[in-house]
Amino acid sequence: MSVTEHPEPDKVEGAPHPRETKRLIGQDAAEAAFLDAFNSGRLHHAWLLTGPRGVGKATLGWSIARFLLATPDGDDDGGLFGDAPSKPISLKIDLEHLVARRIMAGSDPGLKVIRRGGAGSTDSDREKNLRDGKFSKDIRISEIRELTPFLSLSATEGGRRVVIVDAADEMNVQAANALLKMLEEPPAKTTMLLVAHQPSRLLPTIRSRCRELRLSPLSPANMAAALEQADVAVEPGQQEGLAALSGGSVGEAVRLINLGGLEIYAELVGLLGDLPKLDRSRALKLAEAVATRGAEEKLDLLIALIEIFLARMARAGALGHAEAQEGAGGEAALFARVAPNAQVARRWAELAEKLGGRIRHGRAVNLDPAALILDTILKIRDTAAG
Incomplete structure (x- = not known):
């Protein structure tokens, strides 16, 4: 009790x-x-x-x-x-x-x-x-x-x-x-x-x-055991993605499940899958979906997932794509194309740091959330275009 x-x-x-x-x-x-x-x-x-x-x-x-x-x-x-x-x-x-x-x-x-x-x-x-x-x-x-x-x-x-x-x-x-x-x-x-x-x-x-x-991040096996102990239902095929995106954190994995984080990440990867081409209407739809009243948690989650996406892409390029996992949203092919080597990976790492500062500032001064997300996605497109 x-x-x-x-x-x-x-x-x-x-x-x-x-x-x-x-x-x-x-x-x-x-x-x-x-x-x-x-x-x-x-x-x-x-x-x-x-x-x-x-x-x-x-x-x-x-x-x-x-x-x-x-x-x-x-x-x-x-x-x-x-x-x-x-x-x-x-x-x-x-x-x-x-x-x-x-x-x-x-x-x-x-x-x-x-x-x-x-x-x-x-x-x-x-x-x-x-x-x-x-x-x-x-x-x-x-x-x-x-x-x-x-x-x-x-x-x-x-x-x-x-x-x-x-x-x-x-x-x-x-x-x-x-x-x-x-x-x-x-x-x-x-x-x-x-x-x-x-x-x-x-x-x-x-x-x-x-x-x-x-304390250290949990391994995928320990993550699965911890989620099972907590009676948190995990859909078949989600374990790998949860482990990758949660950084070995059970608490973060639960938040991803509660807010549909894997689906949001998959949509983000799908949106950016043709970089430097970008479906602007699809980008706007994603931005507006987390900008409505009461969607603050999903907005914060999307921002975190964008940062994770950029960090994983930079790491994949630097390490020869050992970090890209299909289970995290089907990102392997995208990472191999837009971050083919360590030199390009460094550019993505620099963008991640720069965008992180811009997003934090935008949130601090209460910029329109949809505009903030759309601007962030456009900056990613511009970097991919070189």
């Missing part, structure tokens, strides 16, 4: 919340590194969980939380006859364990989760917006201050304690400075887990006080 009935800022639509995920897939190295620190008695008080969005950082954080709160401290030298206790070889805790059930219900006294709250300037507005799924754009100092009473518990009162901050790179300046003070004077038996999609956005002083666990 879910801990809450209202929307949550750290949940991907169409997938279970990380606390509900049964097992971490494809991140054995990160799990082993944490267990090695735990078993050797060198458990750091703060861990920075980094890597691309959607590869399992939050799942790892919740797995560590369950493990720490359900596993004896290890302070005793041995059991009844003085024999040393066995060292854990996995973070896995049975979801029927009392601690796991309390965490699922949001009632374990040893765990505190910090994330974006409801938007608004008053308590009543924030509470209402939280129920409606209208979240603040960042983690504010008011959320960080919720840690004060939690961390003030003595070890005898609260036992081992775990804090999850998801995502730490969403903290504003005031919140980051408040968290830094807590990291500088960590309470005993407290472990802080900071999930960060872009760790470079964190204060250097925060990063320096954490031990980093970097």
